[in-house]
Every structure is written in C-alpha cells, then in structure tokens.
Amino acid sequence: MMIAFLVFCASQKQVFGQPVEQKSTEQESDAQRQIRELKEQIELKKLQNELELLEIQHQQAVSALNEQATLEAGARKLLIPCMREALELEKTNQMAAQGMATGKIYQEDALKDANRNAIAELMTRWVGVIKNGIEDYTKDTHTKSLSREQQAQLEGLCINVGEKAINELFKPACREFLKDKKGQYGCYVALYVSTKEVLDEIVNAVEVARVDVDKDIFRKRMQDELDAQSRKEQEAKQADLERLKALQGQTED
Numbered sequence: 001m002m003i004a005f006l007v008f009c010a011s012q013k014q015v016f017g018q019p020v021e022q023k024s025t026e027q028e029s030d031a032q033r034q035i036r037e038l039k040e041q042i043e044l045k046k047l048q049n050e051l052e053l054l055e056i057q058h059q060q061a062v063s064a065l066n067e068q069a070t071l072e073a074g075a076r077k078l079l080i081p082c083m084r085e086a087l088e089l090e091k092t093n094q095m096a097a098q099g100m101a102t103g104k105i106y107q108e109d110a111l112k113d114a115n116r117n118a119i120a121e122l123m124t125r126w127v128g129v130i131k132n133g134i135e136d137y138t139k140d141t142h143t144k145s146l147s148r149e150q151q152a153q154l155e156g157l158c159i160n161v162g163e164k165a166i167n168e169l170f171k172p173a174c175r176e177f178l179k180d181k182k183g184q185y186g187c188y189v190a191l192y193v194s195t196k197e198v199l200d201e202i203v204n205a206v207e208v209a210r211v212d213v214d215k216d217i218f219r220k221r222m223q224d225e226l227d228a229q230s231r232k233e234q235e236a237k238q239a240d241l242e243r244l245k246a247l248q249g250q251t252e253d
Helices: 002-016 025-066 083-088 107-139 148-169 195-208 215-252
Strands: 067-069 077-079 094-104 171-179 185-194
Touching (some): 107 148, 107 171, 107 215, 148 185, 185 195
16 A cells, blocks of 8 residues: 555656645654665565575585586486595594595596595694684683693694694595596595594694693593584584485485
8 A cells, every 4th residue: 555655646746747745744754664664674575585595596506516417428417426425424533524636637646636635624623623622721720821822832733743643544435536528537535534543643742742731631621622523513414414315315216
C-alpha cells in the first residue's frame, strides 16, 4: 500500500506540475519513517539473497576443491588423490596434511614440491602451537618470567628445531603421480608426523641449549596447546571427510 501511495503522489505531481500539498511535521515524519523502514526491508532482502548466493558459491567451491576433471576421459570427475588419506590420518597423536604440485618437467620435482607444500602446512600449524604454548608458559604463575628477548630466542629455537624434526620424521601415507597432455608431471601426497616425536625433539633442544625454563611445565603447556588444536582440527577434518564420502558416493552413482 505504501508503494502504491508514493507512486500515486508522484504521478499527481507530474500531472498538475505542482508539488504535493505540504503536510504537518508529524505526518511528514511518519511518512519518512515508513519510507526508511521500507528501504531497510528491501536492503535486508537484498543482503539475504546475497548471503544465499555466497553459500551456494561456497558449496560449489568445496565441490570444485574435491573434484578434478580427468584430462582424457572428459565426462567423469575424480576425487583429488590422497585427500581422503590426509583427512583420515588426522588423529590425537599425529598431524596430517595434503600436498600437491603440477606442471613439472621432472617427476622428482613434482614429488619434492608436493612434499614441500604438505610440510609447509604442518609447520604452519606447529608455529601456532609454539607461539601459544610459550605465551601460556610465560603466564604460568609457577614459572620464572621471561623477558621479550628471551621469549623471542626460545620461540626461534623451537621453530627451527620443529621444522628440522618434521622434515626428518614425516612419513608418506599416500603418493600419486599424474602426467598431463603436455607431458608435464603432477604429484599428490598425504603426509603425517607424530606430534610426540616432534615435541620430544623441541623439549630436548631447549634442555641442551640450557634455556632457563622449567622443562616439565614447558612441555605441559606445549602439549595442552597441541591437544586443543588437535581437537579443533579433527572436528574440521571429520566434517570434510563426511562431505568427501558423500561426494564420492555421487561420483560412483
């Protein structure tokens, strides 16, 4: 009704060439309020439509991530190799990651880059564990406080040792190669590493370096952070795994 009223008023103004008769301040305020509310409703509906579109686009992006068109077959789509293994290997005492590389002249280079990408993902997670673990340690009332410089040195030591440990201790659970029409190689891998073994290496290095920290409390704070991250990561990957299983069921139908 309000829209019809506005259209009527506008048409009357155009027909008679004169503005609509001035109304009282209270009536003008009421009209403005209704117009504002109508605009807000229109804007809200627009935002809701945009949100629905974004959700659809997100689902399409997830599907695109989990699918790869075959180079030769054309009609059929395949799940990305090693993705299932990377999701299933995420457990309480180990981290897992997927790595991929394409467009390499040599198969060895494709494998190296795929491993490097997976290790980079593992290391990114470990950096978060280290930073948060050290921060929690410094806040512990039972430990000797560390200066900013000491915290930075401890963090740098842990990150360097953690990266070295991951590179030495990671294990492959899945490795698949492909060759495209141009003769270039691609590689997909799923890697995992024992969080206990990496943490052992870090704590031992801290002890060898004679860093002035309480070894037991330091280890506990790091383990607490690992456990918290592991729970969150397992929940996320379990959800991804369920979507992957559903997608696989669709491709097999």
